[in-house]
Amino acid sequence: MKFPVLILNFKAYAEAAGRRAVEIAKAAERVAKELGVNIAVAPNHLELALVAQSVEIPVYAQGVDVESPGAHTAHVALGNLKEAGAAGVILNHSEAPLRLNELARYVGRARELGLDVVVCAPDPTTSLAAAALGPHAVAVEPPELIGTGRAVSKYKPETVVKTVQLVGKHFPDVAVITGAGIESGEDVEAALRLGTRGVLLASAAVKAKDHYQKIMELAKPLLK
Amino acid sequence: MKFPVLILNFKAYAEAAGRRAVEIAKAAERVAKELGVNIAVAPNHLELALVAQSVEIPVYAQGVDVESPGAHTAHVALGNLKEAGAAGVILNHSEAPLRLNELARYVGRARELGLDVVVCAPDPTTSLAAAALGPHAVAVEPPELIGTGRAVSKYKPETVVKTVQLVGKHFPDVAVITGAGIESGEDVEAALRLGTRGVLLASAAVKAKDHYQKIMELAKPLLK
């Protein structure tokens, strides 16, 4: 997994459904190529394979439901992600929280499969536990700020700093990124200044009038 | 929704992951066109949009996780299915059982959206409850036969017959289809003879060496 990184989560937003998922992913790809920075997109499950065959930047799954392929109607299997075109997976997003024991298995298996692995957590202590499982990155995201437009890097900088310290002390191989309420390039810059190695965001990019322009603003701080 | 119908569920089988989902769907499309019969395919979430833009036969979602689009990371929203290209949805498969109250809401909303709605249930009594919710079809599938190769139409014909009677008595507008263990054209024929209006199946088609040939065999009884 390459850092610093900007990860764009499309969630289940109507604004990123169907063909619009491909359009937003292509805008992200254009910015990534123009700036030479790392941007990954995480479309909804429904459009994952479609987006993956449409762009060259990394495509991440927003999560998984089971570990192994098989007779699992309506479930997304970790073991099928690469076949569908995914290069990574986000696990334990606060909107799709996982049981600790499953999470531990998924992290181990995803790394074996060669996927980038990002585990979300709501606070420093939980981030430390997540880091103990050995993902590439932990994304600390206070749930109360998600979707609010009040950036974690401005409104809860101490949460970010403490996570960077705790994880850095015990599990220095695990990168810390952050998210929640990130709306502007300035918010991204603040997050990086706090010691993180990237940002995970959703609505600011997905709901932007001009996706290319907004993603460009958000990605520029990665250059510094 | 058109009957009689053959619905092919790809589950999360590795044999139907990535590009293979498109290949199986195209084989089904070829059979549907050649025979002039109704075949729907239900790819895994990961390939839904990709399959939907690749074939003209109805594409069904294997299930959904939430009703409305929005900030639902790693969840599939009913409200995004049409945008992704789906024409219908399978709900309450025994591998993805739904809470009664959610199921009731999903059935109502899916019909408003113009989607075909199939609700699975394990036995006659539960099928009756499912039919009370007003889907287009109820698929009675004894879970103990799913994936066994022992066809419900041969090994539990009384389950099918009782479901057809119960649902027909109380909710005659709801079609009864069936599934579980269906492996051959003969099994499909037996299911139709018991009074059902279609068959839901998975492994027999997905794991066939020659998808076209197997689906042709399975679909032919629909002509009679």
Next chain:
Amino acid sequence: MKFPVLILNFKAYAEAAGRRAVEIAKAAERVAKELGVNIAVAPNHLELALVAQSVEIPVYAQGVDVESPGAHTAHVALGNLKEAGAAGVILNHSEAPLRLNELARYVGRARELGLDVVVCAPDPTTSLAAAALGPHAVAVEPPELIGTGRAVSKYKPETVVKTVQLVGKHFPDVAVITGAGIESGEDVEAALRLGTRGVLLASAAVKAKDHYQKIMELAKPLLK
């Protein structure tokens, strides 16, 4: 199961925790004996056996987690309810919604065990589906009114009436009771006038300053 009935749900209220569960149950027992009416209490799981050995009126479980006794840490098994002293069970409360297929199995098994079975549902259509499963009673409770003090019998009488009609038409052996927002004897009376055969309520009794007095008020309309 005897009708008309008043069922008092203690939920996980702090006001009904520990010894207070026994006190409220004893107040209900006193009213039941004085008036000669049917009152059942549904204490939290933690106090079920304790309450059951303290009173003679029927004690209902608020729900169950699994069907059979066994190696199910932190789960309540339907098969252990009678041993713990329960005479009935409430299933599918909107705060503990059950999967349709489980609910169907639990209803059947609970009746075999000789337990009173009440299934909750949020609206007429879902109540009809619940009734199809064959419980003693269906309790229609619009979730948006639960805990509000705005009684279903006053604010949504048409929901109650439609449920009584639908269930009565298809499954006349299933009694319809109701709940949500019931605060006073007047609310109970209104519910019975709409054709129901009982009321399920929680906070009005549990949070009352004087449990005996409040339960007396709520139970009196059962006499008429």
Next chain:
Amino acid sequence: MKFPVLILNFKAYAEAAGRRAVEIAKAAERVAKELGVNIAVAPNHLELALVAQSVEIPVYAQGVDVESPGAHTAHVALGNLKEAGAAGVILNHSEAPLRLNELARYVGRARELGLDVVVCAPDPTTSLAAAALGPHAVAVEPPELIGTGRAVSKYKPETVVKTVQLVGKHFPDVAVITGAGIESGEDVEAALRLGTRGVLLASAAVKAKDHYQKIMELAKPLLK
């Protein structure tokens, strides 16, 4: 929390339902007093308050469903445990796995409430993550051995030793205990020799013909 400790989990075994829960707890109490060792019992939710008022040894809840008391029908609230008589809580048993984020909140809240907190985990890495959350003890239990009679201390000693090392290195304040397949005093002794500070077990005690005698055998190694 006092160590070394023997924790007896009654699960949802029929053998420990109703009055039998009190009998087994009393046998454990007798052994604890006679030997002067630490034994805690974890009855099913249904009998928790009843057992707690019947014995003086610590009574643990087998788990919880929500954090705060309130309108949570059929859920056990952490905040009501003390009122019901519990002195501690077992979290994340493999039969009742918890989401990482919930688990983190529950551990923190349970400690604030003055409860003993034991978090189960299936392997060394997951145990490390569990220890990061700050419970009194982590119980490493390979799920494939639970209920088999093949003791973890004999069949997977390396799992126990690695957990003791990993947790001891990063979080030395957290005790490591173990469980799974423990059947005899010899198994308990082996577990303690591997560096653990206690044992969590279920069927060996619950299903014993003579509870007192079996618990005596299992507890004696704690004396050394």
